[in-house]
Amino acid sequence: MFRAFQISPDIYWVGAIEWNERYIHGFSMPHGSTTNAYLIMDEQITLIDTCMAGFEGELLDRVADVVDPAKIGIIISNHSEKDHAGGLARVLEAAPHAKIVTSDPKGLAILKTYVGEEREFLPMKSGEDLCIGSRTLRFIHTPMVHWPDNMVTYSELDRILFSNDAFGQFFATSQRFADEVDPCTLMGCAKKYFANIIMPFAKQTAKAVAAVRQLDLRMVAPAHGLIWRGGEVERILSAYEKWCELQPDGLAVVVYATMYGSTARMAQVIAEAFMAAGVSVRLYDLDVSDISDIMTHVMDAQYVAVGSSTHNGTVLPLMGQFLTYLKGLAPKGRTGIAFGSYGWMAAAPKEIAAVMAAAGFQMPLEPQASDWDESTINEDALFQAVFALAQQG
Numbered sequence: 001m002f003r004a005f006q007i008s009p010d011i012y013w014v015g016a017i018e019w020n021e022r023y024i025h026g027f028s029m030p031h032g033s034t035t036n037a038y039l040i041m042d043e044q045i046t047l048i049d050t051c052m053a054g055f056e057g058e059l060l061d062r063v064a065d066v067v068d069p070a071k072i073g074i075i076i077s078n079h080s081e082k083d084h085a086g087g088l089a090r091v092l093e094a095a096p097h098a099k100i101v102t103s104d105p106k107g108l109a110i111l112k113t114y115v116g117e118e119r120e121f122l123p124m125k126s127g128e129d130l131c132i133g134s135r136t137l138r139f140i141h142t143p144m145v146h147w148p149d150n151m152v153t154y155s156e157l158d159r160i161l162f163s164n165d166a167f168g169q170f171f172a173t174s175q176r177f178a179d180e181v182d183p184c185t186l187m188g189c190a191k192k193y194f195a196n197i198i199m200p201f202a203k204q205t206a207k208a209v210a211a212v213r214q215l216d217l218r219m220v221a222p223a224h225g226l227i228w229r230g231g232e233v234e235r236i237l238s239a240y241e242k243w244c245e246l247q248p249d250g251l252a253v254v255v256y257a258t259m260y261g262s263t264a265r266m267a268q269v270i271a272e273a274f275m276a277a278g279v280s281v282r283l284y285d286l287d288v289s290d291i292s293d294i295m296t297h298v299m300d301a302q303y304v305a306v307g308s309s310t311h312n313g314t315v316l317p318l319m320g321q322f323l324t325y326l327k328g329l330a331p332k333g334r335t336g337i338a339f340g341s342y343g344w345m346a347a348a349p350k351e352i353a354a355v356m357a358a359a360g361f362q363m364p365l366e367p368q369a370s371d372w373d374e375s376t377i378n379e380d381a382l383f384q385a386v387f388a389l390a391q392q393g
């Protein structure tokens, strides 16, 4: 039933479209996702990457649209995370003679735990080549983009880079190429993916992009989302070069969790102070906002103000979740503000300030605390403190 999609002479997309997947490790995917696999019909029939467990039937169906899966001679695993290799064991049942190409030593160590020591592996160092017939494939390690084992595969004959996680987007579509979909939606998905997955490894990613720049490319085929071809290749490479710099864009992001409204009131005062100082603002109530959407804007932010009511001597649960997420992803060189209301103990703003400082934020203001009665918030003092900070630049 499932069909292969030819992307180049003798090369087919045979991935899985996850139309209704909405979350992956806390990351929301309102547009769904795809895990892409590619089939190269050469003397040694080669499959690049597999899929998440549960989608093997779809992948194998698409392969069978071109060739009997039992004839696959090589399976390249560019990355052993479960969204690409979770289905490997089942695919190997259908392709029992396939040798597994993986990065040496990191990918090799992980894949042995998935499929056992007895399988035949072809571990590849960075820069090594493998001839599969009329094509020679080159493997370039891209560690921490975004696991230690990552690598990319380059076919010089086709001028195609199979880039795995790099340059991906979570975007389920019936189209396969980036130039066939709305560019704003596409680049929004690509940026959100970068902010929530790649951002902590921006330095390593910049090195990977520099290595990719040395290649003659007409197509970049990632393991998630749409394939970049023609002028779209330059679009995504340039975007990655800019994003990897992690330069703030003058934005203030204000995020809060509130019990009865006084922390929300403080958030509004802070937002107004930034606006009065000429700084663009985005204001998020965690009760109705998605943390992975917020993080996409944190990537651009010069200022990040985070507030919670004090509850049970700590932050509200939604704020606990956000702080955990922020701690893992926060870009460096940003200015933070901690704030929040309290009843008898101003614990939350202090806790937020400590987490943000540990995550690398500069915290020039004392934690801004106010008691729970929103009518008694010293709005003017809060406004002036934030306004003065924003004017300092």
Ligand code: FEO
Residues within 6 Å of the ligand: 079, 081, 083, 084, 146, 147, 165, 223, 224
């Ligand atoms: Fe798409 Fe790191 O897995």
